[in-house]
Amino acid sequence: MTLLALKGVRRSFGGIVAADGVDLTLDSGECRCLIGPNGAGKSTVFKLIMGLLRPDAGSIRFDGREITHEQPFRRVQRGLSMKYQTTRIFSNLTVAQNMFIACRRTGDASDLASWGLEMLGLSAHGERRAGALSYGQQHWLEICMALGNGPRAVLMDEPTAGMTPEEGRSTAAFIKELEGKGIAAIVIEHDMGFVRDLDVPTTVLHQGRVFRQGRMAEIEADPEVQRIYLGEAHD
Amino acid sequence: MSSPEHAVASTARLVESPHSFFEKLGIDGPLTIFGGPVYWSLFLLTLVAVLLFPLYGSVFAALNFTNFLINAPLALGLALLWGYCGVLSFGQVAFFGIAGYAYGIMAINWGLGPVTFLAAAGALALASLVAAAFGYFLFYGRVSSWIIPVLTLVLTLVLETFLGQTAGLEWRLGQAQLGGFNGMTNIPSLTVGSVSFNGFSLPLFYLVVVLIAVILIGLRVLANSHFGHVVMAVQEDSERTELLGYDIRRYQLVVFIIAGFLAGLSGVLYATWGNFIQPSSVGLLAATLPVLWVAVGGRRSLSSVLIGTIALSALSDTLAVYSGELAFVVMGALLLFGMMAAPDGIVITVLRFLAKLFVRRPP
Numbered sequence: 001m002t003l004l005a006l007k008g009v010r011r012s013f014g015g016i017v018a019a020d021g022v023d024l025t026l027d028s029g030e031c032r033c034l035i036g037p038n039g040a041g042k043s044t045v046f047k048l049i050m051g052l053l054r055p056d057a058g059s060i061r062f063d064g065r066e067i068t069h070e071q072p073f074r075r076v077q078r079g080l081s082m083k084y085q086t087t088r089i090f091s092n093l094t095v096a097q098n099m100f101i102a103c104r105r106t107g108d109a110s111d112l113a114s115w116g117l118e119m120l121g122l123s124a125h126g127e128r129r130a131g132a133l134s135y136g137q138q139h140w141l142e143i144c145m146a147l148g149n150g151p152r153a154v155l156m157d158e159p160t161a162g163m164t165p166e167e168g169r170s171t172a173a174f175i176k177e178l179e180g181k182g183i184a185a186i187v188i189e190h191d192m193g194f195v196r197d198l199d200v201p202t203t204v205l206h207q208g209r210v211f212r213q214g215r216m217a218e219i220e221a222d223p224e225v226q227r228i229y230l231g232e233a234h235d
Numbered sequence: 236m237s238s239p240e241h242a243v244a245s246t247a248r249l250v251e252s253p254h255s256f257f258e259k260l261g262i263d264g265p266l267t268i269f270g271g272p273v274y275w276s277l278f279l280l281t282l283v284a285v286l287l288f289p290l291y292g293s294v295f296a297a298l299n300f301t302n303f304l305i306n307a308p309l310a311l312g313l314a315l316l317w318g319y320c321g322v323l324s325f326g327q328v329a330f331f332g333i334a335g336y337a338y339g340i341m342a343i344n345w346g347l348g349p350v351t352f353l354a355a356a357g358a359l360a361l362a363s364l365v366a367a368a369f370g371y372f373l374f375y376g377r378v379s380s381w382i383i384p385v386l387t388l389v390l391t392l393v394l395e396t397f398l399g400q401t402a403g404l405e406w407r408l409g410q411a412q413l414g415g416f417n418g419m420t421n422i423p424s425l426t427v428g429s430v431s432f433n434g435f436s437l438p439l440f441y442l443v444v445v446l447i448a449v450i451l452i453g454l455r456v457l458a459n460s461h462f463g464h465v466v467m468a469v470q471e472d473s474e475r476t477e478l479l480g481y482d483i484r485r486y487q488l489v490v491f492i493i494a495g496f497l498a499g500l501s502g503v504l505y506a507t508w509g510n511f512i513q514p515s516s517v518g519l520l521a522a523t524l525p526v527l528w529v530a531v532g533g534r535r536s537l538s539s540v541l542i543g544t545i546a547l548s549a550l551s552d553t554l555a556v557y558s559g560e561l562a563f564v565v566m567g568a569l570l571l572f573g574m575m576a577a578p579d580g581i582v583i584t585v586l587r588f589l590a591k592l593f594v595r596r597p598p
Contacts, residue, residue: 050478076480088475090468097265100461101468104480149480 002061003028003184004080004153009048009058018044020208021058026153029182031175033195033216036205037228042188043085045205046155050082051075063152077104081151085158085188087138091131095122095141098130102148112181116144119174136167143174153184160194172197192220262452264459266319266467268536269586273593278538285444289437301440303548305504307447310528310544311537312497315454318534319463320490321470322380326387327498327525329394332517334362334499335506336398336413339422342506343411351425355503359496366495367488374484374491391517398514418513425507434508443504447541450497454537457493466490520563524551527566531573533580543582 004026011019018041026032034042047053049060051072060068067075090098103113117123120140125133130141139159146154159175160168172194178185179200189195195202196216204212204219206228212219219225255271257263263270289297309327317323341354369390373383402415413419424433425442432439457463468476469483477483506512515521524547532543547566554562569581577584 052474052478071477071482072474073477073480073482076478082478084475088472090471090475092471093464093467094265097464101464101476102479145479 001028002026003030003063004049005061006045006049007059007061009045009055009060011044011048011053011055017208019048019055022048022205022208023210024203026184026186028152029179029184031179031185031187031198031200033198033200033202034186034188034205035190035192035195035202036211040205041208042205043157044208046082046157046186046188049075049155050080076149076151079150079152080155081146081149081153082155083139083142083146083157083159085161087135087142089130089138089141089145091129091138093130094126095128095130095133096126098141098145099126099148102145104149112150112183113144113147116140116147116174119177120144120170136163139163140171140174143171147183151183153186154178156185156187158188158190160189160191168194169197258459261456261459263455266458266463267455268583269538269590273590274538282444282448286441289440294437297437297440298434299552300549301434301443301508303545303552304440304443304447305501305508306525306528306544306548307443307501307541308450308497308504309501310525310532310540311447311450311454312494313525313529314532314534314537314540315458315497316490316494317529318536318540319458319470320466320487322487322491323384323526324387324491324494325384325522325526326389326391327494328517328521329387329391330362330366330495330498331502331505331521332391332394332398332512332514333365333502334358335502335512335516336419337361338503338506339419339512340408340411342423343419343421344409347423347426347431349427351423351507352427355425355507358503359499362499362502363492363496366492366499370488370491370495374487377484388519388522391522392519395514395518398517414513416514418511418515420511422506422510422512424510425503432507433510439504439508446500446504451537451541458537462486462489524566527570531569531581533583533586535579536583536586539580539583539586542586543580546582 002025006022006024009019009022010017020041022041022045024045034045036042044053048055051067051070055068058068059066062075062078062080065078067078090101099113099117114123120143122137122140122144125137130138133141139161143156143159146156156175160171163171168191175185175187175198187198199216202214202216202219203210204225211228212222212225255263257270257275288300309331313324313327335358338354338358341357342351345351345354372378373386378386398413399416401413402417404412406413406415411419424431424439426432430438432442465476465481466486468479469486473483502512502516505516528544528547529540531547532541533539547569551562551566554565573581
């Protein structure tokens, strides 16, 4: 069942077209990677989905409902959630306080968040100031905060940026577990090893358009994709 | 990985972890800076000492002191709005004035007796309503935070200009004459039976002291609640807070209404204390003072703002005996000194220093 669907979503900044008719769908419980060279419009797509940017044209549907013009908080209440690329935790507050704010409702949602904290080893750090956590832990806290409302789909913008390889592997394992719990996710990633590890349907974005979709093995084999993106990493 | 039950239990511990008796009561918590047994002992001692002051001090001094205490609700509301929510209003005195004038109009027309309390309730409702309407445009219009001080200042200056031109007889509402620059006079004090809450006797002094204690405790509970945490989060990163599913506009509006209500309370207390109110109460100088009290006190700490407000009100009153201008020069100098030497606020910096000296933190 289609959970999230973008149809012809377009957004420009002055003369620069950041999203040029993006068509993208995400099924319930599906995990999908979104890759593409810098400036391909990946983060713009996330902001459009969350309502931080308004599209110039096109439509966004979530759970069968038109959300193109809804306020960001309403989309979160419907079950969308996002983890920022740079950590945007409340660094002056403790881990516990951050989670207290992130869990808008209690019940199942908190269970998911507490499961996340436990999995990522943050449960023991409740009293620590969030700003004093290691960089990787701050990313994890941000992921757990995105789970606070019991979302049905989580958007993760470079969840492993700046992490050690080991932390990156833990993060990949965690995203897999999340998929196992039936929570859909779109993951933006630059680290091709990470994307290969995840081995989920992948969408390549290029110049604001969907360029290719498929499994990572097919995508890597595509000469056009190699030319625009992967070639830079493999040459 | 441990069992799900364990995971849930560990988050329950993570999320609500009241350590002390005071935290269980809700009056202490992570978002109020000072607290604990020493703080509350001092609080209680001060409250008792102030309430008993007329017995061992002079009644005249207590009555004079009431004048300074009247500013406290307004200042505490601004501390909540600015210190916790990050919204600087330069026009809180507008709500002070609206409530003061509204109380005056109703009390003059309705006369003495318990009905004066109805007038006070009506005045507070009006001030809150205006705050709600004005706040609605500010927050639901997503006006950027650095424009808000300007717009709120404009609100109060427009009000002052309007009230200043009400000298004519056409500005008469029933028995009440708005009175232009001279203001509205002969406003009846709050009265119940033979007790009158005016500026010449002690009941108002007791009423104001008790009100301030209740407001301080109430705001501490609010600050440490889930609502308070969200308000603090809005100040730190409003977009992030919205993406956690909160309609931040509603939170900002509620805080703005609370601050407007408290400013209105100060206005009503002022009118019942002095039996008059005039346009200069909502003028530029009057608008500046609350910002100064809160900044010098330390906007993140309600207790510091309370101490700062009373101390600065008393100081400017004392200096005004020599020269009104001198009072403002000294206030300005204090603000500048504070911004450079103690950016968090002078009172809060002193209190933190004293707390470090005398109170050993539990490990």
